[in-house]
Structures are given as C-alpha cells and as structure tokens.
Amino acid sequence: MGTAASGQDNGGIKLLNFAEQKIKMLHLTWFAFFLTFVIWFAHAPLLIHIKEALALTDAQIKALLILNVAMTIPARIVVGMLVDRYGPRIIYTVVLFISALLCIGFAFAQTYAALAMFRFLLGFVGAGFVIGIRLVGEWFPHHQVGTAEGIYGGWGNFGSAAAAMTLPALALTFGGEDGWRYAIASVGVISAVYALVFYYFARNTPKGSVYFKPKKTGAMVVTSWRDLYLLMLMNIPMHLALGMLAWRLSPSGVNLFSINMMYALWALLAVLLVLQTQQTWRINAEHLRTGVPEADKYSFKQVAILNVAYFATFGSELAVVSMLPLYFLETFEGLTAIEAGLLASGFAFMNLVSRPMGGWFSDKFGRRKSMLILIAGLASGYFVMGLMDSHWWIPLAVFATMACSFFVQAGEGAVFAIVPLIKRSMTGQIAGMAGAYGNVGAVIYLTVLSYVSYSNFFYVIAASALVGLFAVMFLDDPKGHITEIGEDGTVHRISVG
Template sequence: MSEPSYSAQNSSKLRILNFADQKIKMLHLAWFAFFLTFVMWFAHAPLLIHIKEALALSDAQVKALLILNVAITIPARIVVGMMVDRYGPRIVYSLVLFISAMLCIGFAFAQTYNMLAIMRFLLGFVGAGFVIGIRMVGEWFPHNQVGTAEGIYGGWGNFGSAAAAMTLPALALMFGGENGWRYAIAAVGVISAVYALIFYKLVRNTPKGSVYFKPKKTGGMMVSSWRDLYLLIIMNIPMYLALGMLAWRLSPAGVELFSTNIMYGFWGVLVVLFIGQTQQIWSVNVEHLRAGVAETDKYSFKQVGILNVAYFTTFGSELAVVSMLPLYFIETFEGLSAVKAGLLASGFAFMNLVSRPMGGWISDKFGRRKSMLILIGGLAAGYFLMGLMDSHWWIPFAVIATMLCSFFVQAGEGAVFAIVPLIKRSMTGQIAGMAGAYGNVGAVVYLTVLSYVDYSTFFFVIAASALVGLFSVMFLDNPKGHITEVGEDGTVHHISVG
C-alpha cells in the first residue's frame, strides 16, 4: 500500500502570506472566488431601500426577495457538490462565477418586479460556489492544517457580504442618480466574470503528483450500510420541505407572488423530484450494499447527518441575519441612513475574517467535537443577547453584542467544515454540498419565522433551536486514523485524519 504524496503533511506552520507556497496561492485564489460569490449573493441587501423606492415595492415584495434569495441554493449545492467531485474545482468554480456574473448583471438592470424576483431567485445559484472551495482546499492542505485553511477560505469568503454592505451603498452614491444602485451591482458582476477567467487560468485541482479521487458512481451519494441509506433518504426530506415552505410563503398565504394553484403545482413537482432522487440514490447504492461494501469504501454517514444539523443552526442563522440586519438597524434605531445602517450591520459578517478561521484553528488544536459543543453553546447565548436589544440600547453596545454573537456563529461554521474533508475524501464535494444545503434550509426556516414574529422573538427562536444542534453534536465521533481511498489505477492510499 502506498502513502499519499502530500509533501506538506508534516508542516508545522500555516504560512498565510507566503504566496510562493503553492498551497497558499491556491488558498488565496479560492477564498477570493468565494468572496465574489458572496458579494454577488448579498449585493441587494444594503441597497434594498433604493431598490424599493426605484420599483415602488411593497414590504411584502421586499420580504419575497429575501426568501427567493436562498431558495435555489438548496438543490444547487447538492448538484454542484456532485459536479466538483466528478470534474474538479477548476472547471466548476469558473463556470459558477461566470454564470452568476451574468445573473448579477441581469438583476441589476431588471425593470419590473417580476424580472427582479426571477433574477434574484436564479442568483441564489451563486451560493453553491462555497462547496467547490471546500473540496479544493481539502485537496491542498494536510489534516493538521485543514481546519485552519478551510476556516480562512470560509471566513475571508463570507466577508463578501460585509464588503457588500460596507461599499455598495457608497458606490451607488458615487455613481449618482436613481440608477446608482444598478451600476453598483452590475460592477460586481463584471468583476466576477473577469475573475472566472483568471481562476480557470491559474488554478490546479491538486498538488503536483497527488491523485484527485472521484466517487465510483455519480448521481447520488454512496453510503456504507442499509441504515445509512435510509438515513440519507430521511435527511433529504427537510430540503424538500424547505422548498415547499418557500412556495407557501410566496403564495397568497404569504406575500402573494403567485397563485395558490401555482403553489400546489410546485408542491407536485417537488414530490416527483423527491421520488426521482430517492430512486436514483437507491440505484446508486443497492448493488454494492447487496454485494458487501469494501473496507476502503466505508465511512460513517452519521457524521454527515450531525454536521447537517449543526450547519442548519450556524450558517442558516447567519444567512437569515445578514439578510435582515441592515433593515433591522434602520427600523430599530431612529435617524440611521441606509449607508450607516449598512456599516453597522456589516459588523456581523465582518467577524468572518477572524472568527471562522479561529473556529477551524480551535477544531484543529483542541478536538472536533469539544470545539463544536463550546462554539454552538456560545451561539445560543449570543442570539439570546441579541434578542434583548431594543431602541433604548446605546448603538455601540448593540454593535458589540452583534459582533460577539457573530464570532460564535462563524467559528461554529469553521468547526463544521474542519471536519467535512476528513470524512471521505472522494465525496468531500457531496458532503459539503449537503451540509451547505442544510445551511440554506435553516435560512429558509428562520426567515419564514421572521415574517411572523418581531425581531426579538426571531433571535430568541434561533437561540432555542441551537440547543437541538448542541444535542446532536454530543453524538459526533472525532475523526481519527486514516481515510482509505482507491485511485483510478487501483492503488490504495491512506490519508491521515487524526
């Protein structure tokens, strides 16, 4: 048996700014790609006031845009996860960046609410970019650095939402006129299209001499036991329920974007898609399960399920809060302009620069399960504190409370994805895609709750739901030993995960 050719496996220090190191170069290229996807994804949030005025939107229509923004990301992350495992990060990330850039420009110049809503729905596809970099960074960094590296990738990339909140309102003012917001958003799309070409030119999927492991079958996640197969099917149900909930919120029962009959039709399509996906998963798994799964192919799907629940709480809450926080500050604290509210709200996402890498580092240093228990517990306390905020708070205290909460939220995300690449290397994209999709399921659930309750209750609900994530993490197994993978030439590789 041969050991994998990862020359950096025993490196004791992550040299973040040494661009001559190939793995550091790839990390920089990856996080900036992710950064651009988040700028595109949340470019609308700090400009909602301008968009609302330009197209004379109602409050219900604005809320519909927030819901639509996270809808298609759920299936997109699953599909893109399978694509990256099959075709590699270089090609898939370049395509995601370029296609999303075109959608971003389309959103910027939409002239009617219907077109605006369609483009915002389609632009949710850009959120799938995250899972590509998880596989890419996992290929380039050894197990004792992968948590920190994934945290840097996720944290510096997630900072894109804060960058959008901090810069786009000012950029819109600089362009001037009633169309300033359009030019600001379109500029982001142009930059992303150019970077797609740069990414394709400079990126490699793996270090020189390393094997890019691919799943033996495509079209569905492979599991190691019949119990895991049934658990996988059950874990798919909440994603379809979240999409069904979106359709319900966009019907006359919610913001009245479309009719009740269309909602029923959409539900019917979801049922058909679920049946089709279940059949596909069954056909991908049944043959090798009946024959007996080789030791080299085994992994614990329980780990994936626990990470799904944890990411529901962490990233799901972040997505929901980032979407509503600028508007929350405007409505809670009198006299704030859109620019000032955007800057204050950016504190939540700004913490990504530090907190998500810290979460990965803490996981690398102090253990996977222990770290997640502490961080998710802190998340629950942080949201409880935010629920106590009101207009009587001194604004600097409100910002500090927001940033304190965001540290635990994003550090928890970093801890989740410190584990993802250590479960099954050849399926990292699919595992990341499913966990990432659960983040969006969380966002849909939390944003739906927000449409029915006041802001304080919204934060208290997130804090209470975090206890479910805390309980599930108690059953997490610390990855240790080796991942065993078989290359296309039949060579067996043992990859350390201890």
C-alpha cells in the same frame, strides 16, 4: 500511499508566503468565493434605487429577497456532485462565468418579471462555496485544513459586507438614474474576467497527488443500510424548506403568485422527493447487497451531525443578518436607518476573524471538543440577545451581538474543518449537503420570525442550537487514516488525525 496534501508540514499557515503553491491556491480560491458573495448580495445595498427605478411595491421587494435564496438549496447539492466528478478548477470557472452573465442580466432587467427571474437564478451563485471546500481540502494537510477552510469561508463570506460598503459609492460614482445598474454590472464583468484567471492558475491537487472521484454519480453513496435510511430521511427537510419558500411567495406571504401555483409547486416538490428517493435507493442498493469493502466505508452519521450543526450556525447567521438592522432600528429609539445598519453590520463583519478562529480551534484542540464549546457559546449568545430590549445600553447590545456572532461563525469554521476529513472523494457532496442545510435553517428561522417577537426569535434559535449541541455529542473525532482507491485500483491512505 498518501496524497501530497496529507504530507507532514508542522509549521503554521504563512499567508504571505506566495512561494508556497498551497498559499497561492488558498488566496486564489477565497477570492473566487468572495466574488460569488459580492454578486449574490449586490442587490441588497441598492434596493432603494431598484425600488425607485422599477416602481416596486414593498411586497415585490420582499419577494426578491426570498427568491434570492430559493435556488441555493438544490444548487449546493448539484454543484457538490459536479465538483466531485469534474474537479474544482472547471466547476468554479463555470460558476464564476455563469454568475457574471446572470449578474449583468439582473443589472439591466427592465421589468419586474425579468428582475425576479434573474434574482431566482442568482441563488445558484450561493453554491460557489461548496467548490472551494473541496479544493482547499485537497491542498492542506489535516492539521492545517480547519484553519485554511476557515480563512476560505470567512474571507469569502465577507463579500456580502464588501458589497454593502462599496456598491452604493460606486453607483454614486457612475451617477444618473442607472448608476446602480452599472455598479452591479461591473461586479459581473470582474467575475467573468476572474473566471479566466482562475482557470489559468488553479489546480485541483498538488503535483503528484490523485484527485479521487466517487464511483457513482446521481446521488450520495453510503456504505451501510442504516446510513441509506438516514440519508433518505435527511433529504426531506430540504424539500420542506423549498415548500415553505413557495408558501411565503403565495398570497399567504408576499403574493408573487396564486394559491393554485403554490399547490402546483408543492406537488412538483413531492414528485421530485419521490424521484430523488428512488434514485438514492437505486444508486446504493446494488453495492450494499454485494457488500462494501472495509477500505471504502465511512460513517454518514458524521455528515448528518454536521448538517444539523450548520443548520444552527450558518442558518441563524443568514437569518439574523437579514433582520438585525430593522431590529436595532425598532428597538433603540433615536437611531437612524444608517446608524442601525452600521451597528448591525458588526455581526457579518466578524466573519473575517471568527471563521478562521473556529477552524484553528478545531485543528489545535480537537474537532468534537471545539464544536461542543462553540455551539454551547452560540446557544448562550442567542439567549442573551433574547434578553435585550430598549433599556439596554446600545454599546452593550452591540457587544453582546458581536460576541454571539463570534461563536456562530467560529462554529461554521469548525463544521467545515471536519467536512474534508470524512471521505475525500465525496467532499463536494458532503459540503453541498451541509451547506444546503445552512440555507434550510435560514428559511425556517425567518419563517418563525414572521410569527413571533424578536426576543422569542432569538430564544427559538438558542433552543434549536441545544439540539445541535446534543447531536454533536455523538460526533466521532477523525483519527488515523481514511482510505481511497484510485481509478487504477491502487489504495491510498490519507492522514486525518
């Protein structure tokens, strides 16, 4: 038997039809994600006030920005496992509430050490995205899931732009030298209240459906020896990215801590990689030796390809959003910092439309075909951005930037249109790993930017996107059914294409 979410519903997604439980759940979930992104990037538009209040140096500000993304890579992996084990309702509630406390702690930090600690811990907030991917995947059938996940991701991602548009005005409304503190803290209060709202109204699955859990926890479970070796290989870049972040915080970068501290962190990351590899082997070797039932099998190759695709899509988005205001300011003469920021904001603003469109393309025209077209468009878009210089007409440069961002964010939507269709009981872990690879991409791209010109930076992204395009050629379109086995031993067939 299939789950309710796999039942046929041939109509489109009617976002104002609140009589439908799945529509209520979609709105409830995207707003939870929206709040996590407001919290995650609440500091960005208020950095000038934070810098003045605590008399920070430019290096200390840069360190805060690096710390903001460091925790997100491991957090997405861990939260992915937790959501598969305990369900989205409880885990999103916990994430929203912990995020609220960390947000308030950051707002009222009185020293740079406290500020840096809370900023590092707030990287955990970025894991909220993973939870909703599993929840939305439970509620929507395969022919709507891409559009629904795109709406969830695109509207939620808009939280960073919403923070930039509203928090400076809110800080001004509060007034005084602590106005920025109250503005940031107010977001934390809203998140704490919404945690209770979410817990009260959210449900893991439609009524009568089964919430499938992985048979083992502690590491991702794969179903062939080849997949096990590929999984262990795919774990390495995440540790390398964290090592790169430690290097950027050392005297070679922003000088937050000593070179000896960097070496100590590298040694710790090496030990953690060894322990993770041992754990992955231990969790998987036993059941692979005894043989995996045909009904339980899935292809980890699909996950690896989506990781590479999200590296190029979301990784480049995070990196470009971070540098684009400065790029416009330094490239085009006569722009003020405010004007450059407004022109650059178009890149993130496109999320509202682009990501849902990517999911819709995937639902309508096929998963693999959509990915190929969108990543090819992304590579072309970044190549064109590499050609831009101070002689370009500014409106044309903005148009080229927004056209590129459409393909970037639509590509993200297409990636997560496939994630819920691989292995239902492990959707959280698959989403967590793909999401972590997005952050890995951002770390690597921003590190490249510190060594090359803006034009070469865009060319590097374009070239790496071609690697992603090649990988997507080996992606299999989800077809027919996937099979899950309930805790009582009953077999459930879930339609995926």
